[in-house]
Amino acid sequence: MNTLTDAWSWLTTSAHWQGQDGIGVRLGQHLYLTAVCLLISCLIALPVALLLGHLGRGGALAVNISNVGRAVPTFAVLVLLLLTPVGRWGEGPTVVALVLFAVPPLLTNAYVGMREVDRDVVRAARGMGMTGRQLLLQVEVPLALPLIITGVRIAAVQLVATATIAALAGGGGLGRIITAGFNLASTPQVVAGAVLVAAFALVVEGVFEAAQRFAPRRFGLRVAEATA
DSSP states (O other): OHHHHHHHHHHTOGGGGSSTTSHHHHHHHHHHHHHHHHHHHHHHHHHHHHHHHHHTSSHHHHHHHHHHHHHSOHHHHHHHHHTSGGGGSTTHHHHHHHHHHHHHHHHHHHHHHHHTSOHHHHHHHHHTTOOHHHHIIIIIHHHHHHHHHHHHHHHHHHHHHHGGGGGGGTOOSTHHHHHHHHHTTOHHHHHHHHHHHHHHHHHHHHHHHHHHHHHHHHHHHHHHHHHO
């Protein structure tokens, strides 16, 4: 109990929120790293998943290949990358390791969402003369959006939790608070850093949960209008 009290005292000390090593700066670094890795992961995984889901072929193979990344520890990937020329690119190894970690849930959920779109609706849209592009963008993607957002939410929360490894490669983020706590043998600081990461992950989860509740209503209306 004393540890939790001391951790709360550490968090509420104004000096720990200021300066280059303060919580505010570390939180901004963590948010930036998470956002960059999530954006890159989405740009890689979503186009592939949406195209394969639309065509209905090759998706199972792509999903199985991407899932291999789940079996490899992100920390191990980071260490290996640090030993290669990529290790000279600043936070390049961290970004690559985190992107590889985030791709599987994005690819899997987007592909499954596309394949679970009601085939009757798809056939009706085709019967109306929609092109493949119109069918993809106006019917399939909006109907698959809840599962797509689920994949993005899972990837985002995982990235928030895993981005702490950036500190091990000399990067920024909330992980620096935890590693500094270990170096100083300060258990309250380690606990405080862990609490900050957990709280950040919960906030991200809440934001995407709200988006997931909003998306079906908004895009459901668009699909109804498109196929009416």
